[in-house]
Amino acid sequence: xxxxxxxxxxxxxxxxxxxxxxxxxxxxxxxxxxxxxxxxxxxxxxxxxxxxxxxxxxxxxxxxxxxxxxxxxxxxxxxxxxxxxxxxxxxxxxxxxxxxxxxxxxxxxxxxxxxxxxxxxxxxxxxxxxxxxxxxxxxxxxxxxxxxxxxxxxxxxxxxxxxxxxxxxxxxxxxxxxxxxxxxxxxxxxxxxxxxxxxxxxxxxxxxxxxxxxxxxxxxxxxxxxxxxxxxxxxxxxxxxxxxxxxxxxxxxxxxxxxxxxxxxxxxxxxxxxxxxxxxxxxxxxxx
Numbered sequence: 001x002x003x004x005x006x007x008x009x010x011x012x013x014x015x016x017x018x019x020x021x022x023x024x025x026x027x028x029x030x031x032x033x034x035x036x037x038x039x040x041x042x043x044x045x046x047x048x049x050x051x052x053x054x055x056x057x058x059x060x061x062x063x064x065x066x067x068x069x070x071x072x073x074x075x076x077x078x079x080x081x082x083x084x085x086x087x088x089x090x091x092x093x094x095x096x097x098x099x100x101x102x103x104x105x106x107x108x109x110x111x112x113x114x115x116x117x118x119x120x121x122x123x124x125x126x127x128x129x130x131x132x133x134x135x136x137x138x139x140x141x142x143x144x145x146x147x148x149x150x151x152x153x154x155x156x157x158x159x160x161x162x163x164x165x166x167x168x169x170x171x172x173x174x175x176x177x178x179x180x181x182x183x184x185x186x187x188x189x190x191x192x193x194x195x196x197x198x199x200x201x202x203x204x205x206x207x208x209x210x211x212x213x214x215x216x217x218x219x220x221x222x223x224x225x226x227x228x229x230x231x232x233x234x235x236x237x238x239x240x241x242x243x244x245x246x247x248x249x250x251x252x253x254x255x256x257x258x259x260x261x262x263x264x265x266x267x268x269x270x271x272x273x274x275x276x277x278x279x280x281x282x283x284x285x286x287x288x
Contacts, residue, residue: 003028004031004054012153016152019152020057020058020062021061022058026062027057030057031054034068034071041072044075054151055146055151055189056068058152058189059145059151059188059190059191070186074187077183081183084131084138084183089266090262090266091263091266092135093136093139095127095128097259098259099120099122100255101133102116102118103140103258103259104117104258105243107241110238113153113155113193113194115155115156115158115237115242116137116156117158117159117160117246118137118157118159118160119245120159121162123168125168130172130176134180134183137184138188140262141188143265145188145189153191154191155191156192156194156196156237157195158233158237158246159196159198160198160246161197164201164204169203169207174210177210177211178214181211181215182214185215192219193222194222194236195219196233197225197226198228198230208225233246234247
């Protein structure tokens with residue numbers, strides 16, 4: 001098994017040490033400890049590749065216990081929700097992407113954080129379920145955190161709720177809210193640095209009331225509801241990197257190039273949990 005090799009800039013190395021407690025010594029120690037614990041859990045065939053494990057350690061600031069639990073939940077997700085990973089390829093969510101969400105902005109903010117944007121106003125619940133939207137968001141973030149800089153810098157989510165209807169919000173039942181928040185809080189190895197909502201309708205208050213109890217306190221503190229106050233949004237995300245639909249300086253912003261690049265990954269796509277052919281088979285048939 002190849003050992004981890006640092007290939008990033010000195011600035012990112014310093015940031016990883018300052019914010020995550022990551023040093024070469026701590027990294028190797030944590031990776032070794034994770035692998036020992038994985039050997040003890042015979043019911044799961046883990047991907048023990050360093051590149052796979054490191055994203056969980058960074059997401060949990062090198063807290064080995066929290067990282068291990070997240071990895072186990074990541075695998076449990078495959079068992080508890082197999083429909084989520086059936087035909088796990090970008091083309092499966094093309095219909096969601098074609099409706100205009102989610103998409104990743106071309107530029108990061110000053111902290112190097114990617115912005116994942118959602119504008120679900122075009123969604124017709126009669127055409128496909130909210131779980132398809134969740135899958136699209138999961139796949140986009142899953143692919144995004146393959147980039148080590150994104151693992152260290154984190155990700156910001158931006159929701160524009162203009163034109164969202166009561167029929168859309170009605171799909172967010174407590175059971176759905178519990179499932180979605182559990183997936184994104186407990187299974188996805190990402191440093192979620194902020195969640196911003198703009199143009200939310202009055203009826204969104206009810207939906208957020210349903211979501212809020214299932215959110216971790218850390219996440220709740222990072223949620224900002226801006227309404228029509230786009231200047232308030234710009235205090236967190238500079239308008240220089242935002243499309244004009246978010247009050248930014250970028251006019252005629254086209255998400256098509258990003259969508260095409262994402263869909264082009266279809267042939268080589270596989271869940272990050274499956275690091276080789278053996279794991280690609282085993283991680284879907286293990287019993288917990």
